[in-house]
Amino acid sequence: MASTTTPAIEIPTSSVYDYLFGSLDESDLGRIALIDGTSGAETTYGQLVGQVNALAGALAARGVGVGDVVAVLCPNVPAFATVFHGILRSGATATTINSLYTADEIVAQLTDASATWLFTVSPLLPHAAAAADRLGFAADHLIVLDGADGHPSLRDLLSEGEPAPDVQFDPAEHIAVLPYSSGTTGRPKGVMLTHRNLVSNVAQCREAIGLGADDRVLAVLPFFHIYGMTVLLNYALAGRSALVTMPRFDLTEFLRIISEYRTSWLFIAPPIAVALAKHPLVDEYDLSSVEVVFSGAAPLDGALSNAVAARLDCVVTQGYGMTEASPVTHTVPVDRADIDRKSIGIPLPNTECRLMDPESGAVIPTPESGLSLPGEIQIRGPQVMKGYLGNDEATASTLDTDGWLHTGDIATVDADGVYTIVDRLKELIKYKGYQVAPAVLEAVLLTHPKIADAAVIGALDEDGQEIPKAFVVLQAGQSLDDTDVIAYVAERVAPHEKVRRVAFIDAIPKSTSGKILRKDLRAAEKASV
Template identity: 70%
Template sequence: MLRSPLADVHIPAVTIYDYLFSELDETTLDAVAIVDGTTGAETTYRQLVAQIGLFAGALAARGIAVGDRVGVLCPNVPAFATVFHGILRAGATATTINSLYTPDEIANQLDDAGAEWLVTVSPLLAGAKAAAAQRGIADDHLIVLDGADGHPSLRDLLGEGHPAPDVTFDPATHLAVLPYSSGTTGRPKGVMLTHRNLVANVAQCRPLLDVDHTDRVLAVLPFFHIYGMTVLLNFALRQRAGLVTMPRFDLPEFLRIIAEHRTTWVFVAPPIAVALAKHPVVDQYDLSAVKVIFSGAAPLDGALAAAVATRLGCEVVQGYGMTETSPAVNLIPAGRPEIDKSSIGPLVPNTEARIVDPETGADLAVPAEGDSAAGELWVRGPQVMVGYLNRPDATAEMLDADGWLHTGDIATVSADGMFRIVDRLKELIKYKGYQVAPAVLEAVLLEHPLVADAAVIGANDDDGQEVPKAFVVPQKDAALTAEDVMTFVAARVAPHEKVRQVEFIDAIPKSASGKILRKDLRMRDRG
């Protein structure tokens, strides 16, 4: 068993709201908490705390109580922080929803989470309204933050002046959030994360990420995703930094916001790193304020990290985590040039790990020098989820009786405690940081009348980034093209779930039990 080389940190037994905001004093209350990157509008910590309390009070006045579930379908705008923490302050549980989801996908999550309320914004109202109708959520339970006829608005709710309710629950067991993840395989499942999980992971990040009140942190990675939720929305606020929001990625706008707001820490996923390394428009902006580019959500190639660092004159580091671990498990600290930037760094504090042979279940030894043999990474710590909502079977597959979470990622560890992800045991595809479950796409492909069989894996594009690739067995004598396949799928899934590559094949390799042998397909793809 391996432990973090860093000293354990204290994890207070408080709610995430109390952990983030209870220690604010007069010197920090009037500091800027959030900046709308698009408009430049600023919200101070004093204003944010007041808004959170009023939103919680308005929810309580409408009967929302401890344990109720509220859906949040909202891009990165300052109001997200008010809504998210207002829901949690009221004792309810927030289920954050991908802004790119189709109405059916939104409705499925609302239904699975048991949400009776939904919060959105007018640009997403059409999909939200269709999903709410499927779920049976009435118009007065569909809050439209920027206003829409027949729906409560944020201005309406804050204007009512209800104080935050006095609620009591155990932070160690009470669910704060229900983000959805495919885990190692299958359709998305509700990940049960408690207040303690969220508090723990912010506390675990603090010794490694040198962010403070003098920093401006760019938040382009979505708050609905656990990476944005913990490492941006919660961590940056706990460090009293100024959080600069961006509702969607657009490269010139991204660069303009960095330049104009002098952001010092920029959290990205690898596709944004590719643009920073290669796109000519980058040279048109003054990015000199950037101290650190931090990449997560998918593996970052060491050569790409070096190219970004050289071009921007900053440090580039990365980390590793999962929705099921709140998310941070490993982080490369800034200011450690000796650490190989293609690694994922050391374990965060209070975290244990094992490298396990997938065939034998035996722990692999850490050598006196160099790297260990490759095995499945298992982790244990206070950031690990309670389990999957209403899915004891899936929980048991992922989380064993001793609290070890089986990540499905193949890793090595060096003698000095640096981890490296080298392959994937699990089936999940990471496209631009978003999770894509092959089983979902395979089900869609099999709906096509000219498709006899299909399988989906992650394959690399020209930039070395993972994309969904379909192996398709056509019906006999079918006139089917790759473009036909991609168009069919695109009409039925969210944009990040589209099939990006297609290869026709005579038969899908399967085990005797009928399980798709994706390892064989990955070997075929690599040639």
């Protein structure tokens, strides 16, 4: 039994460029689209579109178009928007690369995606150049946005005055972007997302989330990640909001930008929510402009959500999705105060959702009251990917023949169609036959006033049986021992869910999108045995 709780909308049949910029009118052209949070430099919508078209023309003049893949290795700066949308406007496919990647990792993605051009910035040039050299890229195929000897700059391309090309393709079939899945459960895979996938998800978000033209949005989540790409770069621009860019997260700079530029929406991942709720530095800045904090990339606990809402006097909400779904599939609408903030909310328009028992394969029905049994959350809708690039086996194991995307996340649903993530299917801990969800224990640990951050994995005891082990980061100047932590959790969970071991560490390893890298903790645990 699949549930859809929001009315369907009409999805435009257009390219990403036409959808985002085709309706710009005179009143929009002078509106601010991008603000460099570091320098304060502003780019209007009129200037942005002019740059996008000029870059598309420069690429077309170099023979780049439908069938070509162009890579982008760049932090969150205003030029990212020009490059990304210029690539799509040219008819080429963009593959966005993690700014923290090593040369080896860049080579792997460029090779897998069959990319033949690479845009980067001078601070990332050493790794980019090493990768390009190993793949035999010509010097003029490595474009350094802010300039570097021997390579074209963005200014060089924009100043050529080449007209944007007349490009024809089917938006439902043509691959717009090739983001790579996080790799937390295996080798990163290229996710084939069409123009229709991206347009669909922005249209769905516009219906469900509520960003407006007068809003200023802090863009700290990386544009190279699908969350930043769709929800910030595309959704905010579609709504004619102003994006304030931030190249990397630094709490002091983050708070300064909010205060100085009066940002009204913050799109974050849970680790930033922890800082907003607990860090003393927050009290030193005027954050009164913040109206909404929207969390994604990993589950946000209800208590943490409430703590941020109380401290900032704002609405805190969250959404859910994955790269393979462009990414958003669920959200708690800002105006739905009746929905528990620990949930991921309801499906977006045009999105079907069902829960499936991971052992029996049976669909779990939505209950008439209370909560359903937990099951794997599965999605079907226009935002779901075509598949993984060159990997039919992985595609078949994730996307079934009926179009259902198997997320690997375990959730429950209530009688109102509200979904709550329990944990990852592959990360559930089996303690004496009971299933223990790490996210539940992490949420409890984060309520302790002396704990700054935490993660839980399954570890083996002396008998080789799996037990919950907590990795804990203490607040500065605080002290606890493992007995304190174990007792604190034991008072708040069922007996089989108790933490059995504790390790104190300096930082929880996390991906750039904010997901806990439990595989790194498991590797460290294995090495210590």
